[in-house]
Amino acid sequence: xxxxxxxxxxxxxxxxxxxxxxxxxxxxxxxxxxxxxxxxxxxxxxxxxxxxxxxxxxxxxxxxxxxxxxxxxxxxxxxxxxxxxxxxxxxxxxxxxxxxxxxxxxxxxxxxxxxxxxxxxxxxxxxxxxxxxxxxxxxxxxxxxxxxxxxxxxxxxxxxxxxxxxxxxxxxxxxxxxxxxxxxxxxxxxxxxxxxxxxxxxxxxxxxxxxxxxxxxxxxxxxxxxxxxxxxxxxxxxxxxxxxxxxxxxxxxxxxxxxxxxxxxxxxxxxxxxxxxxxxxxxxxxxxxxxxxxxxxxxxxxxxxxxxxxxxxxxxxxxxxxxxxxxxxxxxxxxxxxxxxxxxxxxxxxxxxxxxxxxxxxxxxxxxxxxxxxxxxxxxxxxxxxxxxxxxxxxxxxxxxxxxxxxxxxxxxxxxxxxxxxxxxxxxxxxxxxxxxxxxxxxxxxxxxxxxxxxxxxxxxxxxxxxxxxxxxxxxxxxxxxxxxxxxxxxxxxxxxxxxxxxxxxxxxxxxxxxxxxxxxxxxxxxxxxxxxxxxxxxxxxxxxxxxxxxxxxxxxxxxxxxxxxxxxxxxxxxxxxxxxxxxxxxxxxxxxxxxxxxxxxxxxxxxxxxxxxxxxxxxxxxxxxxxxxxxxxxxxxxxxxxxxxxxxxxxxxxxxxxxxxxxxxxxxxxxxxxxxxxxxxxxxxxxxxxxxxxxxxxxxxxxxxxxxx
Numbered sequence: 001x002x003x004x005x006x007x008x009x010x011x012x013x014x015x016x017x018x019x020x021x022x023x024x025x026x027x028x029x030x031x032x033x034x035x036x037x038x039x040x041x042x043x044x045x046x047x048x049x050x051x052x053x054x055x056x057x058x059x060x061x062x063x064x065x066x067x068x069x070x071x072x073x074x075x076x077x078x079x080x081x082x083x084x085x086x087x088x089x090x091x092x093x094x095x096x097x098x099x100x101x102x103x104x105x106x107x108x109x110x111x112x113x114x115x116x117x118x119x120x121x122x123x124x125x126x127x128x129x130x131x132x133x134x135x136x137x138x139x140x141x142x143x144x145x146x147x148x149x150x151x152x153x154x155x156x157x158x159x160x161x162x163x164x165x166x167x168x169x170x171x172x173x174x175x176x177x178x179x180x181x182x183x184x185x186x187x188x189x190x191x192x193x194x195x196x197x198x199x200x201x202x203x204x205x206x207x208x209x210x211x212x213x214x215x216x217x218x219x220x221x222x223x224x225x226x227x228x229x230x231x232x233x234x235x236x237x238x239x240x241x242x243x244x245x246x247x248x249x250x251x252x253x254x255x256x257x258x259x260x261x262x263x264x265x266x267x268x269x270x271x272x273x274x275x276x277x278x279x280x281x282x283x284x285x286x287x288x289x290x291x292x293x294x295x296x297x298x299x300x301x302x303x304x305x306x307x308x309x310x311x312x313x314x315x316x317x318x319x320x321x322x323x324x325x326x327x328x329x330x331x332x333x334x335x336x337x338x339x340x341x342x343x344x345x346x347x348x349x350x351x352x353x354x355x356x357x358x359x360x361x362x363x364x365x366x367x368x369x370x371x372x373x374x375x376x377x378x379x380x381x382x383x384x385x386x387x388x389x390x391x392x393x394x395x396x397x398x399x400x401x402x403x404x405x406x407x408x409x410x411x412x413x414x415x416x417x418x419x420x421x422x423x424x425x426x427x428x429x430x431x432x433x434x435x436x437x438x439x440x441x442x443x444x445x446x447x448x449x450x451x452x453x454x455x456x457x458x459x460x461x462x463x464x465x466x467x468x469x470x471x472x473x474x475x476x477x478x479x480x481x482x483x484x485x486x487x488x489x490x491x492x493x494x495x496x497x498x499x500x501x502x503x504x505x506x507x508x509x510x511x512x513x514x515x516x517x518x519x520x521x522x523x524x525x526x527x528x529x530x531x532x533x534x535x536x537x538x539x540x541x542x543x544x545x546x547x548x549x550x551x552x553x554x555x556x557x558x559x560x561x562x563x564x565x566x567x568x569x570x571x572x573x574x575x576x577x578x579x580x581x582x583x584x585x586x587x588x589x590x591x592x593x594x595x596x597x598x599x600x601x602x603x604x605x606x607x608x609x610x611x612x613x614x615x616x617x618x619x620x621x622x623x624x625x626x627x628x629x630x631x632x633x634x635x636x637x638x639x640x641x642x643x644x645x646x647x648x649x650x651x652x653x654x655x656x657x658x659x660x661x662x663x664x665x666x667x668x669x670x671x672x673x674x675x676x677x678x679x680x681x682x683x684x685x686x687x688x689x690x691x692x693x694x695x696x697x698x699x700x701x702x703x704x705x706x707x708x709x710x
Contacts, residue, residue: 029066029107035137036066037097037104039147041166043067044094048150049087056081059150063143068093111136114214117221118189122321127173128184131163135190135204139211148200155197159204187321188314207318208311209298228307229319232294232332235284237429241403242282244396244562249286252388256290259367260328267367270383272375273392275466276430282392283332283369292330292367295319309338316368317360324365331368340372340382354381361385394425396563397532403429407436412448413455426468427459435459482524486636486668487517490628497528500604504529507598507605507622509572511612512629515669518608521629522568525606534565538574550593557597564603572607576619591616598622632666640671641693645686648678656686663690663697670696 029036042048051059058064061073067090072081079085097104106112115136119129138145151162160178164171177184184190191205209227218224239249252269259267271279287294297315298307307315316333323329333339339357362385370386372378383389395403401422407429408418421427435458439445444454460470484493500506510518519535526533534556541552553575560567569575575594595618598605607623609615620626632640641660645652652660674692683689 029143032103032105033107034104035107035141035144037101038134038137038166039063039067039144040094040097042144042147042151042162044091045165046151046162048147049090051150051152052147053083053086053090055083060146063146066143106133108137108215110217111140111214114216114218114221114224117218118214118224121221121325122183122187122189122318123325124183125177127167127169128177128182130167130169131174131177131184132189134163134167135206136211136214138201138204139206140215145201151200153197154200154203156192156194159192159200162200183321186317188317191314207314208307225318225322228298228315229295229322229331230298232284232287232296235281235288236433237278237281237285237403237406239285239289241399241406242278242285242395244399245282245390245392248388248390249289252286252390253289255388256286256292256330256367260290260292260330263365264367265365266362266387268361268364268386269367269369269388269390270375270386271369271371271390271392272373274394274428275373276428277392277394278429279371279392280332280334281429282390283371286369287330290330292328293326294330294332294369295323296332296334309335313339320364320366320368329366331364331366332371333368334371336370336372337374337377340370340378354379357382358385394428396559397422397425397534397565398563400425400427403427403432407432408455411436411439411445411451411455413452414448417452417456421456421459421471424463424469424471426463426466427471431459431462435462482517482520483640483668484524486632486640487521488630488632488636490630491625493521493627496625496627497525500525500529504531504604505602507601507624508607509612509615509620509623509626510606510608510629511610511626513631513665513667514610515667515672516629516631517668518629519568519570520668521627522566522606522608525604526566526568529566529604531604532563532565533568534560534563535568535570537569538571542574549590553590553593554597557601560603560605561601566604566606567601568606568608570608573609573611573614576607576609576615591619595619595622631664632668634661634664637661637663637666640666640668641686641689644671644675645689648683648689650683650686650689652686656690659687659690660693663693665697665700666693 043052052063053059058069058073064070065073069086069089072086112133115129115133118124119132124132138148148162151158154162156178160171160174163169163174163178167174176182178192179185180192180194185192189207189210191207193203193205197203207228210225213224213227216224239246242249256267258264269283271282273279284294297312297319312333312335316331319331323331358381361382375383375391394400401418404418404422404427435455438458439451439454445451456471464470484497487493496508510521512518522535523533536556541549541556543549543552556569557567559565575590595616598619599622612626612628637660638657642652670693673696674689677692681692683692
């Protein structure tokens with residue numbers, strides 16, 4: 001800056017101050033730093049001196065020092081502090097600075113270049129760029145922020161004047177730049193509180209993370225916003241991992257492709273479902289299939305506290321503006337509950353005006369995926385504005401097994417272990433991925449049994465904490481091989497199996513005493529048809545909440561259809577009981593819902609019950625086959641006994657045969673129970689084995705009387 005007589009006090013003051021004091025980076029200003037000129041304009045023509053100058057001293061010594069009043073602070077001035085004299089001197093210093101204003105330059109070149117790059121990306125004009133640069137500087141430089149605070153509370157008119165004078169911009173241009181419909185506001189970069197008057201720093205709000213991003217060096221201009229919006233990683237899953245959603249994928253990918261080509265506005269897809277069910281992966285996969293680049297709105301700044309919902313919605317608007325300038329782009333906005341919260345939700349208020357949110361949904365220039373774990377808090381008025389709404393809960397069993405295989409490809413686990421773990425519907429992709437990462441990072445990739453044990457423990461802990469049942473796992477060797485020839489049924493089970501191979505549609509009721517092989521027969525059908533088995537119990541469906549039992553029942557049939565699974569319901573009498581004997585209204589509703597679902601279901605449904613006499617007559621008419629499982633015949637008992645005894649090298653004598661022939665309440669389940677008992681108690685003779693089977697018979701109602709033939 002030129003050193004004319006008029007500005008010597010300013011230059012001398014700054015140089016002496018810098019030579020004798022160490023200033024923090026926040027407060028460090030050079031002689032010709034543009035920030036210093038801004039401070040003078042804030043203090044003098046905008047009237048900040050009224051608060052800065054007190055009757056006998058300065059309100060802030062550091063700012064007074066920078067503005068040329070060091071001698072007064074040290075007591076070196078021959079004159080005492082006089083308000084009018086200080087004010088007059090302040091005016092002279094400002095006038096000297098204005099006469100040499102062309103010498104003032106931007107000293108933070110990284111900030112200057114980054115702001116210019118960002119403005120080119122967004123499309124901001126000269127005035128909007130100047131406003132953004134000034135506002136970012138206020139957030140980063142303490143002395144500048146301090147100077148703005150001396151102006152007191154701001155309204156729209158005073159803000160217009162502040163920017164106009166500090167930046168030497170036309171008032172009309174500033175007014176247009178600050179308009180709510182202008183690019184600065186529409187992009188979300190800068191937000192003005194239009195309801196109340198605050199100090200500048202509270203009245204004008206920058207998008208969180210923007211200040212840090214603009215003060216860093218970037219090789220690529222897009223990196224400026226990397227803490228706000230970033231390019232999504234490539235999907236880890238493919239459409240083959242979502243076979244149950246094949247129709248949805250086909251429609252969504254074609255819709256996205258066409259919408260992108262014709263630049264259709266207001267394209268929005270809502271994905272909802274339980275956490276970890278693969279919603280984000282689905283969006284990434286759909287965009288990859290459509291040939292679109294997917295950008296995700298970050299949950300927070302990398303160098304700041306996480307962004308709240310309002311800031312993330314502003315980031316979404318910025319992302320829309322940036323992606324509009326690119327070809328074939330899409331935006332992903334996760335955790336959108338607060339954006340679309342209903343007005344009657346008292347927990348917290350929606351972050352945006354409903355009309356404004358509706359406007360965004362109807363006019364956003366770039367297709368968007370919106371993701372939520374809880375659709376119930378969303379206002380129905382918003383939901384109906386989405387083009388496509390898709391629920392992703394726990395993936396089908398076949399998909400869960402495929403996901404396990406995908407993530408466990410480098411770990412020593414058996415196919416049997418994966419198959420059994422996949423039975424649990426709570427095993428979603430996100431849980432599997434995290435557990436596998438822990439195993440790998442911790443170095444606990446050991447032999448098969450231990451690796452399976454570690455994984456089982458972690459998966460169990462997570463799903464249990466989420467409120468689901470722990471994954472079950474049966475060790476091999478605990479059960480007997482399933483045999484059709486030892487089943488005592490009223491129809492040929494072999495013939496039924498052959499018929500099911502030809503016609504994959506049937507409603508079968510299995511009834512009879514416990515342990516006769518009903519549940520195992522359902523599993524056998526699924527195996528011979530090479531179909532997944534969806535097994536449910538009454539406890540999986542019954543709910544204490546009104547209407548939820550019926551909802552769970554309907555979901556059960558939907559899940560079976562999506563998985564193309566054999567649906568087996570144990571304890572079916574709970575939902576098929578005679579309605580005339582019902583004591584509660586929900587019992588009648590449950591039976592009605594079951595009958596309705598049975599009528600519409602076109603797959604294989606197997607119901608098993610121990611109480612056939614309680615089944616509603618209307619339900620009985622809907623079953624194609626009522627298959628009775630009874631106690632084993634003598635020859636079947638002998639066949640099973642010889643098979644079991646042979647595994648322990650035990651021979652059967654005539655005396656034991658006679659004892660065995662008297663046991664007329666035996667089931668395949670009793671032999672399985674004895675097999676488990678033999679792990680703990682050794683049996684060295686046929687007599688000991690028969691005694692164990694007698695114990696099983698004695699444990700049944702009237703078992704002692706019937707079992708020994710009296």
